[in-house]
Amino acid sequence: MRTRSLLLLILIALAGVTACNRSSKPAKQSIFMKRATGFAYEVLVVMDKNTWKGEAGRLLYDQLTAPIPGLPQNEPAMRVTYAEPSQFDGLLQYVRNIIRVRIDESLYTKVSVHKEKDRWADGQEVVTINAPSSRLLAEYLAEQGPLLVAWLGEKERERAAGYLESSHSVWVNDKVRARFHAQLYAPEEMCSYKDTTDFFWATDHGVRGRIDMVVYSFPYVSDRTFTLDYLVAMRDSVLGEHIQGAFPGSYMTTVKRFSPSYEAISRNGEYCGVVRGLWEMEGDMMGGPFVSHARLDPKNQRVVVAETFVYAPNTEKAKLIRRAEASLYTFCLN
Numbered sequence: 001m002r003t004r005s006l007l008l009l010i011l012i013a014l015a016g017v018t019a020c021n022r023s024s025k026p027a028k029q030s031i032f033m034k035r036a037t038g039f040a041y042e043v044l045v046v047m048d049k050n051t052w053k054g055e056a057g058r059l060l061y062d063q064l065t066a067p068i069p070g071l072p073q074n075e076p077a078m079r080v081t082y083a084e085p086s087q088f089d090g091l092l093q094y095v096r097n098i099i100r101v102r103i104d105e106s107l108y109t110k111v112s113v114h115k116e117k118d119r120w121a122d123g124q125e126v127v128t129i130n131a132p133s134s135r136l137l138a139e140y141l142a143e144q145g146p147l148l149v150a151w152l153g154e155k156e157r158e159r160a161a162g163y164l165e166s167s168h169s170v171w172v173n174d175k176v177r178a179r180f181h182a183q184l185y186a187p188e189e190m191c192s193y194k195d196t197t198d199f200f201w202a203t204d205h206g207v208r209g210r211i212d213m214v215v216y217s218f219p220y221v222s223d224r225t226f227t228l229d230y231l232v233a234m235r236d237s238v239l240g241e242h243i244q245g246a247f248p249g250s251y252m253t254t255v256k257r258f259s260p261s262y263e264a265i266s267r268n269g270e271y272c273g274v275v276r277g278l279w280e281m282e283g284d285m286m287g288g289p290f291v292s293h294a295r296l297d298p299k300n301q302r303v304v305v306a307e308t309f310v311y312a313p314n315t316e317k318a319k320l321i322r323r324a325e326a327s328l329y330t331f332c333l334n
Contacts, residue, residue, distance in 0.1 A: 036096035036124040040156050041322070042079045043097040046088045051103060056138040060099070063145040068318055069261065070276040070289050075318040077149055093120040097152055098127070105132040111140040115151075125155050160326030161185070168330075172202050176215050177334070180304055185330035186213050187323065199242050209312035211324045214239065215331075217304045220296060225303055226273045228262035231294055235275070235307070245284030253282050254290075268332060271296060279309050286311060289321050293328045306331040 038044075043064060051057050065076040083092055088100075098119075102108075111131045119126040127148065131137040141148075168185035175193065176184045179200055189204040190213070203212040216238050224230055232254050243252040254260060260277025273294040280287035292307035308324035310317050 033118065033122040034094050034120075036121040037091075037094045038096045039079070040096075040159070041077070041153070041318075042081065042095075043099060043152060044081045044083060044092065044095040045099045045101070046083050046085055047099075047101040048103060049084050051101065051134050051137070052082055054134055054138075056101075056134045056141060059138055059141045060101075060145060063141065063149050066146075066149065070278070070291070071317055071321070072278055072287070072289065073316075075316055078152060094124070096121075096123060097125050097155070099148075100126065100128045101137065102128065102130050103132070103134060103137060104130075108132045111136055113144075113148075123159065125152065127152075156322070157326050157329055160323060161329045164327060164330055168327075169202070172213070175200055175202075180215055180217060181334045182215070182304060182306075183330065183332050183334065184213070184215060184306055184327060186327050187211060194242070196242070199238060201242065206312075206320075209310065209315060209317070209320045211308060211310055211320055213306070213308045213324065213327065214243075215304065215306050216242075217297070217302045220298075220301050220303050226264070226271070226294065226296075228260065228275065231262070231273060231275050231292070231305075232260060232277075234303075235292065235305075239279075240282075245281040245286060247284050250281050250283035252279055254278070255280050255287065267293075267295070267329070286313075288312060289317055291321065291325045291328060293331055295331070295333055297333050304333060 045052070045060065047057060061080055064078040064080050067074040068077050108130045109132055111129065114128045116126045116128070118124050129137065131140065164185040164187070167188055169188045169190040172186040172190050172193070173184055175195060176182050179195065186202060187204060189206070190202045191205055192203055194201040198218070199214070199216045201212065201214045204210060218234055218238070236253050239252045244250055245252075255278035258278055260275055263274045263276070265272050265274055275292045275294070277290060278287060279290045288310045290307060290309035292305055294303055294305045297304050306328050308321070308328060310320045310324060312320055
């Protein structure tokens, strides 16, 4: 089973430790708590070596590194580093995402999970799993492991969305507010746009990987609006009209041979329909992943959609789409 080097994490941690953070007090009591270290979507697993090499460890690793849905190629959900309990001290305790597994039949009668924020460092998430045996741990992970991975992903989105609150494109937010009476914190690199009555499109024109964001609206006609088929049909209609390719007659459309997915989530207590899939240019050689959030504006009887799509040929796309998707979690109607 492949694990990443502990040395890399130690070097990262050293870079993040500053003189003003030194304190003899426990981290929770320190005014100057150290910042969590490491990169987004990385997790340190602390587990007994035999368990790590056994069924439970393999299962956890496979779940953490499962392919991200909605991408054209396999990219892992998380990047995993492993450490034995005897190694887990000092700088390793400041890693941003940590999963600690403790197995002891004399202490535990069933599997229990404890989640703790900022245990040793500011901006840190620590999950402690206690189990009486490796067998019961494996049974628990088989049922609940994917939810744990999803939770870690949610925490990373929250971190990214929090960063966008203080560092985003002000002019994009101003345009969206004026046109749709809504808020959207897009990455500050956005540099050009197209603005019409019910459609707004901004892009960063990235050379190695490009992020685009669109906001559009259409009338709300019935409950059938918030279904996969209806939202995809509206997407193809609106984006096909407004986003054309480099060749005459080329336009954006949703890839149907790899079925997009639909998920209903709650944002600020309100219903939000999330569509995730792949886009392509009909009549052109372009494509990539997209994510859209559809919200109901009951006051104006309309649906407002915020979407991001990425174009990054011949390279990994997870970092780009995740950063852009965090923007959608800042989207709200005023």
